[in-house]
Each structure stands twice: as structure tokens, then as C-alpha cells.
Amino acid sequence: MPDPVPKTLACGATIYYMGLPLEMGPLPTFIYFSLSGPESLSLHPYNQPATFLEDDALRVMSISLPFHDDYDRRQVMRIWANEIRDGNDFITPFVELAAQAIDELIECEVIDPEYLTVGGLSRGSFIASHLAAREPRIKALVGFAPLTKLNVSTSFKELHETPIIQKLNLDFVKEALVKRAIRFYIGNRDIIVQTTACYEFVRDLTDMTYEQGVRSPPIEMVITPSIGYKGHGTPTESFHDGANWIKTQLGVQM
Numbered sequence: 001m002p003d004p005v006p007k008t009l010a011c012g013a014t015i016y017y018m019g020l021p022l023e024m025g026p027l028p029t030f031i032y033f034s035l036s037g038p039e040s041l042s043l044h045p046y047n048q049p050a051t052f053l054e055d056d057a058l059r060v061m062s063i064s065l066p067f068h069d070d071y072d073r074r075q076v077m078r079i080w081a082n083e084i085r086d087g088n089d090f091i092t093p094f095v096e097l098a099a100q101a102i103d104e105l106i107e108c109e110v111i112d113p114e115y116l117t118v119g120g121l122s123r124g125s126f127i128a129s130h131l132a133a134r135e136p137r138i139k140a141l142v143g144f145a146p147l148t149k150l151n152v153s154t155s156f157k158e159l160h161e162t163p164i165i166q167k168l169n170l171d172f173v174k175e176a177l178v179k180r181a182i183r184f185y186i187g188n189r190d191i192i193v194q195t196t197a198c199y200e201f202v203r204d205l206t207d208m209t210y211e212q213g214v215r216s217p218p219i220e221m222v223i224t225p226s227i228g229y230k231g232h233g234t235p236t237e238s239f240h241d242g243a244n245w246i247k248t249q250l251g252v253q254m
Helices: 037-042 076-085 091-107 123-134 154-159 163-168 170-177 195-211 236-249
Strands: 005-008 014-019 027-033 059-062 111-121 140-144 181-187 219-224
Touching: 014 037, 027 037, 027 091, 027 123, 037 059, 076 123, 076 154, 076 163, 091 111, 091 123, 111 123, 111 236, 123 140, 123 170, 140 236, 163 170, 170 195, 181 195, 181 236, 195 219, 219 236
Parallel strands: 027 059, 027 111, 111 140, 140 181, 181 219
Antiparallel strands: 005 014, 014 059
């Protein structure tokens, strides 16, 4: 598998990508968040959604999540918690920068704006969901073991009364996700991000979408037997199925 190619944009974001050269013009695109940009696309098992898409006529891109370029991935959630405890909203500026990167890549005819999807793993799914809420041109969102509510995650359990927590929870942006195609995969006993929290988010978003006139909301939650540490793992079959779902959303034949 080739190394991800970095490209620094005028907006200041550095993207990493796999697939056909950028010079070949706009293509369907999947932006995937997991860890740092290079790790998201190359480090097993976190990169599996990217791996399952690399041979198709599309582009897979990533941007390093906050603090992941400078710290060990196993320490970052503690850093996130410390920043939030101190009242620092680093999520919103990051999402805004990612949205600016999308604008630039569409303008430069790298991304086909009609076929743009995002996804992520755990904390990366949290960021991908915020980006989908921010950018209406994103047509579909896939999340694996998705973090939906910071205040119930074990990484933030001591911060449940911190005001910024409520502002950053996905409940705060769910209205912007109405009518979007969404599929979440999660274990039936995920203690880290809480299976129940994921279900409540999907249920509430589905109800909101239905109330806005969509009789069959395109919002799915796939529950599988939990694996890994505290049930927070994702089986290869889920990654593969999610990648195939993204292909369908992008109009890529399987």
C-alpha cells in the first residue's frame, strides 16, 4: 500500500490523500478521520475503511485530528479532556478549517462536490459528524464506534457539567444533519463511547427527520457483538461493509 501523499493548502490545512493524482480532475471523495492524517490512511487496523476503497475510481483523504501530529495517539484524549476542562473549544476551529479545505479542493477541481462523503472511527467519527453538519455538500456520513456525546464517554466522565461539553455534543448539531444519509456501526456493549448514547442520537435524529417530512429517514445503526478493549473495537466486516456503503453513496460500482 503506497504512503499517503501530503498537500498543504492555501487555507493552512494539510491534507493527505490516496488514489488517482489530483491533476486528473474532480473525483468522488471520501474524507476519513481517525488519528493523524498519515495514520488514518496507513496504520492498521485504523485505516481499514481507506484500504477497502484505495483501488476504486475515487479519492480518499484525511486531515490530522487536533493534537495528533504532536502527541502519541494514546495520550490525545487526555489532552482533549484537559483542553475542554480549561474552556478551550478546539473542535469548532478545526471543523471550520476542514470546511475551508473542502471549499479550496472543490474550487481547484479536486473534489467532485456532487459526490462528497465523510466518515471516521471513534473520535474521528465525532469530528466527521461535526463536519457533515457544517458542510451541506457532504451527502453521506459513516461512523465506526462513533463518539456522539462527550459527557458520557469514559475519557470525559469528570467533565459532564462543563458548559462547553453540551455545546460540542452531537445533539447540538443534529438539526443540520436532518435528511443526510448516515450509517453508524457500534458494538452492543461499547463502554468507551456508550452504545446507548449512539442509539439515542440516532433515534432523536430519525424522529427529527421524520417530522420534517421524510417518511423513511436514511439513518441507520448497525449493532454487532462487541470486541476489543471495553467493547470499543470494530470488526473488519463492519469496516468492509461501511466502505461498500460509501461506494454506493458515491456512485462507484462494486
